[in-house]
Amino acid sequence: MQAAIYVRVSTDDQARHGFSLAEQREACRARASSLGASTIREFADEGISGSIMDRPGLTSLRGAVRNNQVDLLVVRDPDRLSRKLSHQLLLTEEIEKAGVRLEFLDFDWKDSPEGRLFYSVRGAISEYEREKIRDRMSRGKDQKARQGGIPIGFYNYGYNYFPDTGKVTINDAEAPMVKNIFIWFAYEDIGMNGIARRLNETGIPTRKGRGKWHRNVIRQILRNPVYIGYWNYKDFSIPVPSIVDAETWNKAQQKLKEARRLWAGLSKNDYLLSGIISCSECGNTMTGVYTKWWDKKERRYTCRKNSQGAKNKGCVPAKALPAQVIEDAVWEQIQIWLDDPDALANEVISEEPREEELRQELVRIEEHINNNDKGRGNILDSLALGLIELDAITKNKLADLKRRKERLENRKRELETVLSEAQRHVAGLEELRLISKQILSRLSCLDFDDRKALVRLLVSQVIIAGRSRPGRNGLKDIQITIVAKLPEQIDGSIFSNILR
Numbered sequence: 084m085q086a087a088i089y090v091r092v093s094t095d096d097q098a099r100h101g102f103s104l105a106e107q108r109e110a111c112r113a114r115a116s117s118l119g120a121s122t123i124r125e126f127a128d129e130g131i132s133g134s135i136m137d138r139p140g141l142t143s144l145r146g147a148v149r150n151n152q153v154d155l156l157v158v159r160d161p162d163r164l165s166r167k168l169s170h171q172l173l174l175t176e177e178i179e180k181a182g183v184r185l186e187f188l189d190f191d192w193k194d195s196p197e198g199r200l201f202y203s204v205r206g207a208i209s210e211y212e213r214e215k216i217r218d219r220m221s222r223g224k225d226q227k228a229r230q231g232g233i234p235i236g237f238y239n240y241g242y243n244y245f246p247d248t249g250k251v252t253i254n255d256a257e258a259p260m261v262k263n264i265f266i267w268f269a270y271e272d273i274g275m276n277g278i279a280r281r282l283n284e285t286g287i288p289t290r291k292g293r294g295k296w297h298r299n300v301i302r303q304i305l306r307n308p309v310y311i312g313y314w315n316y317k318d319f320s321i322p323v324p325s326i327v328d329a330e331t332w333n334k335a336q337q338k339l340k341e342a343r344r345l346w347a348g349l350s351k352n353d354y355l356l357s358g359i360i361s362c363s364e365c366g367n368t369m370t371g372v373y374t375k376w377w378d379k380k381e382r383r384y385t386c387r388k389n390s391q392g393a394k395n396k397g398c399v400p401a402k403a404l405p406a407q408v409i410e411d412a413v414w415e416q417i418q419i420w421l422d423d424p425d426a427l428a429n430e431v432i433s434e435e436p437r438e439e440e441l442r443q444e445l446v447r448i449e450e451h452i453n454n455n456d457k458g459r460g461n462i463l464d465s466l467a468l469g470l471i472e473l474d475a476i477t478k479n480k481l482a483d484l485k486r487r488k489e490r491l492e493n494r495k496r497e498l499e500t501v502l503s504e505a506q507r508h509v510a511g512l513e514e515l516r517l518i519s520k521q522i523l524s525r526l527s528c529l530d531f532d533d534r535k536a537l538v539r540l541l542v543s544q545v546i547i548a549g550r551s552r553p554g555r556n557g558l559k560d561i562q563i564t565i566v567a568k569l570p571e572q573i574d575g576s577i578f579s580n581i582l583r
């Protein structure tokens with residue numbers, strides 16, 4: 084086996100560390116011999132800085148490697164080859180590509196953190212090199228991209244773009260909105276729908292100056308790395324002026340990831356609203372179906388009932404609405420209620436008879452029962468005193484009083500139940516006030532079952548009117564009515580994993 088060793092010291096090394104060529108030479112030769120070298124050629128550079136590539140020793144080594152005169156090369160560490168990482172990467176790649184086994188004395192290639200870092204950096208760099216080769220071969224307008232110019236079609240909200248020069252500048256009117264969107268999303272408890280609504284409510288114009296902000300637009304903005312200064316065009320990343328700082332951008336990406344995870348776990352069998360969603364046109368409950376709609380298979384809710392013996396077959400033509408947009412809207416409402424539990428309470432209480440009215444009715448019922456009992460007692464007394472006969476009239480009267488008492492007792496029990504539920508609602512609302520902020524801040528920790536439970540805690544039903552039109556998606560043509568309910572006692576187990 085033909086071995087080679089490469090040794091190098093700079094004048095600085097010698098002066099400062101007392102390293103000598105002799106030491107390196109000896110150690111490298113010993114390693115080469117132990118690895119079975121039959122001949123050992125030596126390449127040396129003395130007193131030459133490792134930051135330049137043009138070194139006589141190194142140059143002749145590379146020549147020998149190219150000419151297949153080397154099977155094994157021993158060097159003390161990558162620094163001997165070059166002080167510059169980029170040169171180290173270039174040289175080690177060149178050497179290994181020539182089929183030479185490369186050995187370092189003081190550097191463990193595979194089993195040390197430094198070695199692994201070196202390797203992964205090298206991997207990334209050679210990937211980059213490949214990209215460069217690829218781009219060298221690609222054509223025309225990519226040329227502009229490589230030079231850092233913007234080729235075509237740079238239309239990003241927040242920027243001005245000048246197609247003639249390829250120049251991109253920050254749009255002073257739009258950029259602050261971009262900043263706001265990121266800051267709201269990253270640091271507030273607000274979702275993409277909420278941001279869209281906020282922008283629409285404040286009358287901020289969209290890029291085209293017409294139309295409304297939609298969550299999809301907000302999502303595109305939040306995911307676009309252009310706002311931290313990288314415009315990705317094909318394989319190129321072209322620097323542009325940034326609008327958002329890296330910390331905010333990262334925070335927003337984190338939240339996006341959580342939001343994705345929130346729904347990502349949903350299988351075709353997971354329907355957040357099953358059991359509480361119904362169609363306002365036909366009155367059927369809607370069930371989840373995983374179905375092909377136009378070109379895409381997705382989760383939908385339908386009021387169609389195909390089962391044998393279904394009384395109401397549902398709307399004609401069949402109606403199947405995208406589950407995601409409806410669930411997003413409900414989820415958004417849940418967040419609003421958690422943010423303001425009293426708004427939820429007001430909505431529910433205006434629907435229900437007032438507790439006070441129920442109490443008054445209960446008092447009246449109890450009076451009726453007393454009077455009823457008195458009347459019956461009077462009849463029985465009169466009978467006992469022989470003042471009246473137990474004739475048919477008296478019998479009927481007694482039977483009437485008995486039936487009446489039963490009805491009154493039933494109504495009394497009903498009222499008591501409603502009142503004790505109302506009591507529990509008050510307790511539940513109280514509890515909700517206490518923990519809503521906590522739940523809100525940790526919504527992303529809830530798994531699907533917990534989310535389902537949370538929806539059922541605050542929503543009694545979801546009623547859908549309208550139908551989405553072919554080729555159009557979203558909520559434009561659908562009206563969603565979300566009927567609030569006050570939580571009864573909050574079952575701690577729902578939130579056990581987040582309220583700790």
Ligand SMILES: [Zn+2]
Pocket residue numbers: 362363364365366367386387397398402
């Ligand atoms: Zn229907």
